[in-house]
Amino acid sequence: MPPSTQTAPKATNKVGLRVPTTALETVLVILSRYREASIAVVAIILAIYFQLASNGAFLSSQELSVVLRDTGRFGLIAVAEVMLMITGEIDLSVGSTFSLAPYVMVLLSLTWAFPIAVSALAGILLGLLIGLVNGVITVSFRVPSLITTVGTFFLLQGVVVSIYNSQPVVAPVQEPFNEVFGENLYGPADSVWSLHGLTAFTPFLWTVLVVVVMAVVLNRTTFGLHTIATGSNIVGAREIGVRTGRIKVYNFMIAGAFAAGAGIINTTQFASADPLAGGPFLTLQAIAAAVIGGTSLLGGSGTIIGALIGAFVVATLNNGLVMIGAQATVSDIYLGTAIIVAMILNVQVDRLRARRRL
Amino acid sequence: MRQNDIAAISPNAPVILEMSHISKTFGAVTALVDVSIRLRKGEVLALVGDNGAGKSTLIKILSGFHRPDTGAIVYQGKQVHFGSPREARAVGIETVYQDLALINDLSVYHNMFVGREYHKHVLGFKLLDNKKMRGLARTYLDTLGIEVPSVSSTVDLLSGGQRQSVAVARSIYSSPTILVLDEPLAALGVREGAHVLGLIQNLRQQRSVSIILIVHNYNQVFEVCDRINFLHSGEIVLDASTAETSEEELIRIVKSGLGRQAV
Ligand SMILES: Nc1ncnc2c1ncn2[C@@H]1O[C@H](COP(=O)(O)OP(=O)(O)OP(=O)(O)O)[C@@H](O)[C@H]1O
Ligand SMILES: [Mg+2]
Numbered sequence: 001m002p003p004s005t006q007t008a009p010k011a012t013n014k015v016g017l018r019v020p021t022t023a024l025e026t027v028l029v030i031l032s033r034y035r036e037a038s039i040a041v042v043a044i045i046l047a048i049y050f051q052l053a054s055n056g057a058f059l060s061s062q063e064l065s066v067v068l069r070d071t072g073r074f075g076l077i078a079v080a081e082v083m084l085m086i087t088g089e090i091d092l093s094v095g096s097t098f099s100l101a102p103y104v105m106v107l108l109s110l111t112w113a114f115p116i117a118v119s120a121l122a123g124i125l126l127g128l129l130i131g132l133v134n135g136v137i138t139v140s141f142r143v144p145s146l147i148t149t150v151g152t153f154f155l156l157q158g159v160v161v162s163i164y165n166s167q168p169v170v171a172p173v174q175e176p177f178n179e180v181f182g183e184n185l186y187g188p189a190d191s192v193w194s195l196h197g198l199t200a201f202t203p204f205l206w207t208v209l210v211v212v213v214m215a216v217v218l219n220r221t222t223f224g225l226h227t228i229a230t231g232s233n234i235v236g237a238r239e240i241g242v243r244t245g246r247i248k249v250y251n252f253m254i255a256g257a258f259a260a261g262a263g264i265i266n267t268t269q270f271a272s273a274d275p276l277a278g279g280p281f282l283t284l285q286a287i288a289a290a291v292i293g294g295t296s297l298l299g300g301s302g303t304i305i306g307a308l309i310g311a312f313v314v315a316t317l318n319n320g321l322v323m324i325g326a327q328a329t330v331s332d333i334y335l336g337t338a339i340i341v342a343m344i345l346n347v348q349v350d351r352l353r354a355r356r357r358l
Numbered sequence: 359m360r361q362n363d364i365a366a367i368s369p370n371a372p373v374i375l376e377m378s379h380i381s382k383t384f385g386a387v388t389a390l391v392d393v394s395i396r397l398r399k400g401e402v403l404a405l406v407g408d409n410g411a412g413k414s415t416l417i418k419i420l421s422g423f424h425r426p427d428t429g430a431i432v433y434q435g436k437q438v439h440f441g442s443p444r445e446a447r448a449v450g451i452e453t454v455y456q457d458l459a460l461i462n463d464l465s466v467y468h469n470m471f472v473g474r475e476y477h478k479h480v481l482g483f484k485l486l487d488n489k490k491m492r493g494l495a496r497t498y499l500d501t502l503g504i505e506v507p508s509v510s511s512t513v514d515l516l517s518g519g520q521r522q523s524v525a526v527a528r529s530i531y532s533s534p535t536i537l538v539l540d541e542p543l544a545a546l547g548v549r550e551g552a553h554v555l556g557l558i559q560n561l562r563q564q565r566s567v568s569i570i571l572i573v574h575n576y577n578q579v580f581e582v583c584d585r586i587n588f589l590h591s592g593e594i595v596l597d598a599s600t601a602e603t604s605e606e607e608l609i610r611i612v613k614s615g616l617g618r619q620a621v
Contacts, residue, residue, distance in 0.1 A: 236459035241444030300463040
């Protein structure tokens, strides 16, 4: 190459847009443009790794039904956390709502012989109510949601364990409710394409449906637009007439309802309501899924699809490591590392955007 | 265009807005003391005063962002109580806030239409009509001669002046009855500032929208305003038409901190 032909001058972007200069910036730019895609790549690499390490057992229908069941459970709650995190809030009480709602559902059906579908609806309403309380305390009394929801977490966890002395109760099975919301676990004799085989995946399929709906809600509705506006610039949003308080409360209610729904689906599948089914660990796993999926806590941006992929990563780490013979607790080391790395990247990406450099 | 190019506002022009005896304190800080202002149809009113005089507080009360401790607002002949900026916008009062109220994570066109989105119905669901909003925003900004890289880029990519222009464009898009501009020229270069002043001058010539303009530059006050209200430490110390006063008098008032009473 003759010395006169210099490399082409850096593409001069449109007015006001700066072209990234360092390698790190370039990586961050790519991450911010293709958030979902970059986490999907991680998920695929993990799946391939476990598939190889487990001699082909990981992607068997049976194992996958377990991974996807967990993905569904984390994902449903993670989606709601993403919405809240976009508004700049968080809900740590979801783990106890997850235990309480199905417990109440089962007791209503056992005590007063409510049809299970009606009791399930009551459970969802309870979730909405919990969200309303979280939201009103946070918005009206200006208590940081981190504190509000730690409070409601302990309160509700205390309630649910005190009802029956921490005893799980057997949930009634009523068709078609159980067929629709999760009937069984995948057995070795099942074929994926039999209805019986497919019902092992219902919790996951419901979550996929919710993810699609919520992605549309976030990106294509006024509510979604106002949710982003609230978290991005709360004063500015109020100045132009966004009802930021309401938007936050509605998102807390979504979180309550989704946590209740996830708990109800879980109970339906296991035909048992366990007061300790949720707990703090579930809350944290759901938040981990949201964070690994590419949502930072800074507010104003987040991805619903990312949350689902993040949930798959969390579920894969949990189950895959056990499968290849690692100690169950080892997965926490990986999960912890993944959360920290993901969060550093999320915050850096958001920072760069805030400094108007992307 | 100096002010005598435009016919003076008729003294019989109907009063469109009357804010009377407005007081406001924030904890220990007294922001406004018994302030009254009056705005006629088509009039451009300058609100001037030192930093911290209470100008922004006054217009945020008008826009529904703050509630006054005492006092009343009569708009188009009726007493109004705005509970939120949404209500004020709904009846035709648009405000460009000093902080611009732009949402950094949203595109230029979403910023233009936040709070008054266009929808389309898909399978019975009310979804945002992004295509329509994008098109309208692009055409409108072009009409006003405001240049942005792209209406689809998020506003955090814009320069300070471009941001300010977008905020101004948003406020006049809906043809408001009252337009409130809190230092709309602060971040603008000479050319862009002149451009926005030109927009204001055009609106003034049509005499259809009434404008409250907060500016610090007295040249600009005399260029585009019909009246001046001088706010000092939360009180109106001067209320005069620009024809009856001069920059020298304003400067004298600033120095003495004393006013002469309204004409
Ligand atoms: N939200 C608030 N909380 C507490 N004090 C406030 C608030 N808003 C304004 N103030 C105080 O009220 C007074 C008037 O402020 P305001 O913003 O109305 O002044 P201004 O005339 O707009 O000044 P500037 O020219 O600097 O914009 C100041 O002392 C300010 O500190
Ligand atoms: Mg001000």
